[in-house]
Amino acid sequence: MEILLKKMHEAVRQSDTLLVSTHLHADGDAIGSLLAVSLFLDQLGKRHRVIINDAEVDERFAYLANFDKIECASRVLEKEGAPTFDAAVIVDVPGKKRMGDSAALLDNIPVVIKIDHHPAEDDFTLDFVDTEASSASAMVYDWLRAGGAAMDKPLAEAVYTGIMSDTGRLSYSNTRVHDMRICAHLLECGVEVEAITNQIFFNNPYEALKVVGRGLVNLELYLEGRFALTHLSLEELNGADQSDLEELANYPVSVRGVRVGAYIREVEPGFYKISLRSRSRADVRKVAQRFDGGGHFHAAGCRFRGTLAQLLEKLIPAVEEQLIAAGENGS
Template identity: 30%
Template sequence: MNLKINDDLASQLRLLNEWIIASRGVIVSSHVNPDGDNIGSQLALGEYLSSIGKKYLILDEDPLPRHYAFLPNSNQVNRYSDTAIVPKEYDLLIVVDSGDLERIGTVVKVIHPEMKVVNLDHHLSNTRFGQLNIVVEGASSIGEMLYYFFSVNGIGITANIASDLYLSIVSDTGFFRYDSTGTGTHLIAADLIERGIMPNYFHTHVNMMKTLGFIKVLGRSLTRLELYEENSIAFSSIFYGDFQEFPDVDTEGMIEHIGTLDTVSVFCLIKEKREKEYRASLRSKYDIDVAKIAGEFGGGGHKRAAGCQSGSLPLEEFKTKLIDSIKREMRLL
């Protein structure tokens, strides 16, 4: 399949492979609160590193979400707090799907003066924190970018890599529903399907394998729904007590249910996983740029999907400031 890729990006992807081959050891990491794009892209890189006999480690702050354990190589994801590591044995860190270096959490502790950092991302708010920054803001996912990486460098896509790339792509495109889904995205997916990927298998494992805790916490979030601006803004919350009662609950995808209300344009889910520490996930159906709003609170993301944290703000003040920012952006349209 002949997909168009510009010369600058092709050169960067070749340079990345040169750095990988020349390195003595590679750590692959990504943002806290992992999602499918994060997990799939790390595992795809891990498969390649393993195939060339490179010493490598996939290292994240948070554990692998249980609904991604169906991937054949999912046991390669290591949690930083559970892993004994000698940082000097690794001289290359590849950070995928993270707008800034702080988003990888405690894994930043592995960085030492001799280590090169590669920043492989597609977020508008990326801070270009690496020695090599491969940032493609129009890419649907890191999986799409890695497909180009494998193609440009003549690297074969094995069955495991195909699975990892497909998970990455469907996760960050909402199974091909989001604006970032382009012709190239569908062509890549078609090629992966030709290689044996079964779309329904992924839909079932990603979307249809929720725990009882997920259903109960989702129910609570829906009963807490608050509406503003003639029902065009929706807010809900999941509190620390919910996570204490259901400690293994994965809230990924929960926010989408809030946005199904026909009058809603912008919707937000605030989560308190640690006591009095609040993270907000923001979504936009239409033209409101939620990445801009998240940026006001030190966060970031994409135009229609972003996130931020409360910092030192108490919950009600955090929520009030978010609502005020959303209202302001709405008035500018």
């Protein structure tokens, strides 16, 4: 692994212009790892641009340094065609399919470095992939440390934000001893725990929190109380920003006795997004794959076109199958 990390640093050092990008609908880990790489490139004095798919980036992460450096791929492509770069660093993304408009930017870049913790979908020039890692941000930390980067406060905040986001404040099953050690070091580097917790987790728009409440009212139990789900129609969503409702993915699986939870929301008429969570040995990634989705063992996602009834008709047996496969069918 050390050889790979070294090669990645060499590739960056040999490049004069770089692109940094991540997956579409960038979450805390995507933005944290993205900006950590950007801040590191600043330290090296490397010219670079941070271009991602999203036209609107989740404002709750606006406290991070270089947040205002993030550009929208479709706007860049429209204005200037595909700009050229010597190399790209992409983070928290398994392949081009998940990059939206920013995928097109990679076509003319000779060297692409990927840092990611999802099972790989595309191979690039240098792939640093660790599906055991909690977050892309933790991997970026390891890479930067291997290259002797100075962990100043802005960089530490970016990494810390990503780890907190993907581990649910160091509480999900993906949390490793290593993450605790990294975070301990980040605190020594000046990260203010309460300030960042407030920015990420206690920063809900009033209207969005009311929609979360509606989602809780819609909570339903299936499969003898082992599967819980909640759903929100377009009308019930009332235009709320999805990133403000993410907590809803964690509520169904928090019901006593529930092994698998789902949060279903209608994103366009007759088109649903589903977030799956497992609090058992049941693999929700396999459930998501039934719907052409993906993710991790304990947290995955997919989409569905049709009616809610049609979705449930397919989803409930798919969950039951994984519960049985995991020996979680009886209590």
